[in-house]
Amino acid sequence: xxxxxxxxxxxxKLLDSYPSGRQRxxxxxxxxxxxxxxxxxxxxxxxxxxxxxxxxxxxxDEVIGYYSMLHRKPLGKYHVQICTNIACQAVGGEQxxxxxxxxxxxxxxxVTSDGLISLEEVECMGACxxxxxxxxxxxxxxxxxxxxxxxxxxxLRDGTYQRKAS
Amino acid sequence: xxxxxxxxxxxxAVQAPKGTLLINAAKQAGIQIPAFCYYDGLxxxxxxxxxxxxxxxxxxxxxxxxxxxxxxxVVHTDSPQVRKARKGTxxxxxxxxxxxxxxxxxxxxxxxxxxxxxxxxxxxxxxEPKIHVDEKQWSPIVFxxxxxCILCYRCVRICGEGLGVGALGIGNRGAAAEIVPxxxxxxxxxxxxxxxxxxxxxxxxxxxxxxxxxPWEMEHVGTICTHCSNGCKTTLGVRNGDIMRANNRDxxxxxxxxxxxxxxxAFDFNEHPERLTSPLIRSGGELKPISWAVAIATVAKKFSExxxxxxxxxxxxxxxxxxxxFLLQSFARQVLRxxxxxxxxxxxxxxxxxxxxxxxxALATTADLFTAKAALVIASDLAQxxxxxxxxxxxxxxxxxxxxxxxxxxxxxxxxxxxxxxxEPGHEFEALETLREKLAAESELVILFGAAIKGDGxxxxxQFGDSLGAPVKYVCLVDYSNSRGxxxxxxxxxxxxxxxxxxxxxxxxxxxxxxxxxxxxLDALWVVGxxxxxxxxxxxxxxxxxxxxxFLTETARRAHVVLPAASAxxxxxxxTNVCGDVQKLSRGxxxxxxxxxxxxxxxxxxxxxxxxxxxxxxxxxxIIRRTVPGYNVPVSVIETGGAAxxxxxxxxxxxxxxxxxxxxxxxxxxxxxxxxxxxxxxxxVMESPGAxxxxxxxxPIMEQGSVQMEELQRPQ
Numbered sequence: 001x002x003x004x005x006x007x008x009x010x011x012x013k014l015l016d017s018y019p020s021g022r023q024r025x026x027x028x029x030x031x032x033x034x035x036x037x038x039x040x041x042x043x044x045x046x047x048x049x050x051x052x053x054x055x056x057x058x059x060x061d062e063v064i065g066y067y068s069m070l071h072r073k074p075l076g077k078y079h080v081q082i083c084t085n086i087a088c089q090a091v092g093g094e095q096x097x098x099x100x101x102x103x104x105x106x107x108x109x110x111v112t113s114d115g116l117i118s119l120e121e122v123e124c125m126g127a128c129x130x131x132x133x134x135x136x137x138x139x140x141x142x143x144x145x146x147x148x149x150x151x152x153x154x155x156l157r158d159g160t161y162q163r164k165a166s
Numbered sequence: 167x168x169x170x171x172x173x174x175x176x177x178x179a180v181q182a183p184k185g186t187l188l189i190n191a192a193k194q195a196g197i198q199i200p201a202f203c204y205y206d207g208l209x210x211x212x213x214x215x216x217x218x219x220x221x222x223x224x225x226x227x228x229x230x231x232x233x234x235x236x237x238x239x240v241v242h243t244d245s246p247q248v249r250k251a252r253k254g255t256x257x258x259x260x261x262x263x264x265x266x267x268x269x270x271x272x273x274x275x276x277x278x279x280x281x282x283x284x285x286x287x288x289x290x291x292x293x294e295p296k297i298h299v300d301e302k303q304w305s306p307i308v309f310x311x312x313x314x315c316i317l318c319y320r321c322v323r324i325c326g327e328g329l330g331v332g333a334l335g336i337g338n339r340g341a342a343a344e345i346v347p348x349x350x351x352x353x354x355x356x357x358x359x360x361x362x363x364x365x366x367x368x369x370x371x372x373x374x375x376x377x378x379x380x381p382w383e384m385e386h387v388g389t390i391c392t393h394c395s396n397g398c399k400t401t402l403g404v405r406n407g408d409i410m411r412a413n414n415r416d417x418x419x420x421x422x423x424x425x426x427x428x429x430x431x432a433f434d435f436n437e438h439p440e441r442l443t444s445p446l447i448r449s450g451g452e453l454k455p456i457s458w459a460v461a462i463a464t465v466a467k468k469f470s471e472x473x474x475x476x477x478x479x480x481x482x483x484x485x486x487x488x489x490x491x492f493l494l495q496s497f498a499r500q501v502l503r504x505x506x507x508x509x510x511x512x513x514x515x516x517x518x519x520x521x522x523x524x525x526x527x528a529l530a531t532t533a534d535l536f537t538a539k540a541a542l543v544i545a546s547d548l549a550q551x552x553x554x555x556x557x558x559x560x561x562x563x564x565x566x567x568x569x570x571x572x573x574x575x576x577x578x579x580x581x582x583x584x585x586x587x588x589x590e591p592g593h594e595f596e597a598l599e600t601l602r603e604k605l606a607a608e609s610e611l612v613i614l615f616g617a618a619i620k621g622d623g624x625x626x627x628x629q630f631g632d633s634l635g636a637p638v639k640y641v642c643l644v645d646y647s648n649s650r651g652x653x654x655x656x657x658x659x660x661x662x663x664x665x666x667x668x669x670x671x672x673x674x675x676x677x678x679x680x681x682x683x684x685x686x687x688l689d690a691l692w693v694v695g696x697x698x699x700x701x702x703x704x705x706x707x708x709x710x711x712x713x714x715x716x717f718l719t720e721t722a723r724r725a726h727v728v729l730p731a732a733s734a735x736x737x738x739x740x741x742t743n744v745c746g747d748v749q750k751l752s753r754g755x756x757x758x759x760x761x762x763x764x765x766x767x768x769x770x771x772x773x774x775x776x777x778x779x780x781x782x783x784x785x786x787x788x789i790i791r792r793t794v795p796g797y798n799v800p801v802s803v804i805e806t807g808g809a810a811x812x813x814x815x816x817x818x819x820x821x822x823x824x825x826x827x828x829x830x831x832x833x834x835x836x837x838x839x840x841x842x843x844x845x846x847x848x849x850x851v852m853e854s855p856g857a858x859x860x861x862x863x864x865x866p867i868m869e870q871g872s873v874q875m876e877e878l879q880r881p882q
Contacts, residue, residue, distance in 0.1 A: 056335075058334075058346070059335060061335060066338070066339045
């Protein structure tokens with residue numbers, strides 16, 4: 001399996017970051033980086049990561065089953081994650097999720113037919129002080145109301161959405 | 167034992183070596199700390215929370231299975247807080263547990279039942295509907311019922327660490343977590359069933375045993391597996407004369423609880439519909455059932471005639487007991503007055519005994535394989551051909567950091583943890599030279615060699631061993647359950663029991679296996695528990711053929727008289743394993759109509775007015791103990807189910823070397839010679855028949871757990 005040169009550089013650095021014999025520690029970051037490039041975790045990727053880290057494909061499967069940020073199926077170009085955990089829930093997180101689900105016509109972990117947007121209800125993302133919070137790919141959006149949410153989705157569709165400087 | 171720490175458990179002052187885990191220290195003091203996930207010899211998991219205890223001056227309850235004892239520690243294992251925690255843990259474990267104990271295989275011997283009975287609460291506060299998942303079948307052998315599972319990881323660890331297969335893992339998490347097999351919806355593995363036996367609850371069940379019986383309805387008979395030469399103790403669950411299951415949960419015997427697929431599931435040959443239950447006699451070109459009395463009389467009459475003028479050939483078995491082999495050779499030599507006796511030799515034991523001439527300490531025992539500082543395997547796909555021997559070496563490497571070297575013609579599973587070198591058959595010694603430096607640096611060594619090393623090769627190997635400097639022990643790898651015993655008991659044309667030359671008794675060596683089959687003038691061929699005509703042809707057209715066997719084998723089909731024999735599971739006696747350890751066979755099931763080979767030979771002797779007087783296995787074993795060099799083993803060890811090391815080393819062995827007769831059976835994990843053909847379970851698993859020296863990339867075989875070895879607790 002081939003990856004971009006940049007990803008290969010990251011992998012090389014990762015495998016070098018752990019003491020000899022402990023390369024299995026690289027399984028999670030490798031999967032995350034590769035998922036960003038490929039779009040999801042494929043069986044081919046599972047086997048490749050297993051081979052590179054010296055574990056069985058089953059051990060990689062165990063990791064994928066455990067971590068909800070690793071996905072077996074492709075997500076939308078924009079993966080919208082809405083927190084409904086306690087702090088966000090207290091200020092309308094659940095209503096926001098229901099609003100999103102209704103307007104996007106998506107259930108949890110579903111993708112729009114054009115592959116642009118996917119929706120996921122998530123647990124606490126550590127943005128409680130700015131609740132209700134959502135995440136679009138790696139970007140946070142704070143104090144999200146249904147109106148602000150609709151504008152954000154429109155921007156995604158129009159192509160006017162600006163990634164936050166990271 | 168230098169550093170002892172002093173601490174208190176439940177008000178008792180206790181001492182234990184530094185680093186001892188609290189759960190083990192308590193056990194040694196006679197205090198049980200309950201646990202599901204903690205398991206001797208496996209890595210620590212701390213998953214079940216059953217072993218929580220109160221440690222003074224520590225704010226929260228501590229996990230007893232991962233906590234090393236410390237000086238001055240004060241522990242309470244039965245305080246109100248601990249009791250409450252245990253009740254809570256069990257309440258959680260039962261959240262989604264179906265409590266289907268009345269139909270569960272494990273009911274009556276279930277650790278969860280026992281724990282709830284002893285420590286649990288009578289009521290649950292959960293009112294939510296239980297999550298139900300349908301049970302799954304992963305192979306003909308392994309079934310998984312997720313709701314019963316308590317996620318203790320024992321199966322995952324025994325498969326990965328113990329067996330080195332790593333076919334099981336955990337999928338998902340939280341309430342949805344469950345055990346998953348390595349091939350998505352099915353397993354591809356050794357099918358050994360270790361996961362099923364180690365399961366504390368009824369989550370993993372076997373296709374052989376599930377829903378067949380209740381544990382208390384069976385009689386549990388400890389005997390020795392009749393397949394390969396490793397001599398694993400297997401405990402047969404017998405109900406109404408039928409074997410219901412085989413396992414070794416009491417960890418008695420040399421193998422602890424190890425068994426491979428053959429030991430656990432390939433006992434079903436015993437109840438194969440084609441088992442012979444009546445003697446057969448050839449009449450009008452066909453084999454027809456006949457009474458035992460007529461069959462024995464016919465054979466005795468014919469044998470009496472032939473012994474006056476004719477030529478006998480006797481081929482003995484690799485599966486019959488020492489007593490039967492002893493009696494057979496003495497009957498052949500003394501009653502039939504023939505020296506033409508042999509068996510299918512799968513290893514050149516006689517040449518090893520000869521090469522060691524008198525060094526009794528140079529034969530390794532099964533136990534040595536787990537403690538030796540280093541081991542060298544030559545010309546054997548050990549994990550396939552010698553499953554328990556391979557398990558011993560692998561776990562010696564894992565738990566005791568023993569070094570393992572292997573010289574093999576192709577890829578083997580030992581590659582995953584051993585220093586391995588490839589060598590084509592006949593070039594092993596060149597490969598050994600490349601390892602010389604490393605081997606010479608070892609403080610002791612056990613050398614295990616397959617059938618490719620024979621005759622002069624063994625002498626050369628012992629010279630190589632001697633040249634290393636350190637003490638070396640040897641194991642001549644043989645293939646069947648009593649191959650070693652057949653050799654030790656003198657089923658050889660030139661050697662009496664204990665490798666004494668027949669010339670010592672003024673006799674000449676007789677015909678060997680190949681010569682018997684090739685002799686043009688053979689008058690009688692007597693085959694006891696062997697199937698020589700499956701591969702070889704019999705030259706003598708006029709020979710009277712008598713066959714004692716369980717099945718109508720290729721050889722039995724050619725016989726004039728077929729006598730139905732009892733299997734090893736149906737007899738008492740002893741067998742000698744690949745390392746020369748003698749262990750006791752105990753009769754479990756019975757097959758109507760079949761007789762043990764000991765009984766058959768005794769009946770023939772009586773019919774021929776040559777009664778030896780020894781009729782029971784115990785009587786014959788006494789004679790063996792008295793007369794066979796190296797077999798004067800303590801009866802108490804054998805009788806209590808132990809393994810007694812034999813050392814039939816008696817100076818030089820004067821024998822006719824015949825390396826061409828040494829032929830490995832080449833059995834894999836999923837074949838067992840003729841016997842294996844009659845095991846449905848063995849033939850049903852997808853991995854069957856397997857192949858020796860196969861490419862590991864095509865198999866799910868990867869060493870797991872080796873990287874965490876440093877943290878692993880050694881068994882106490």
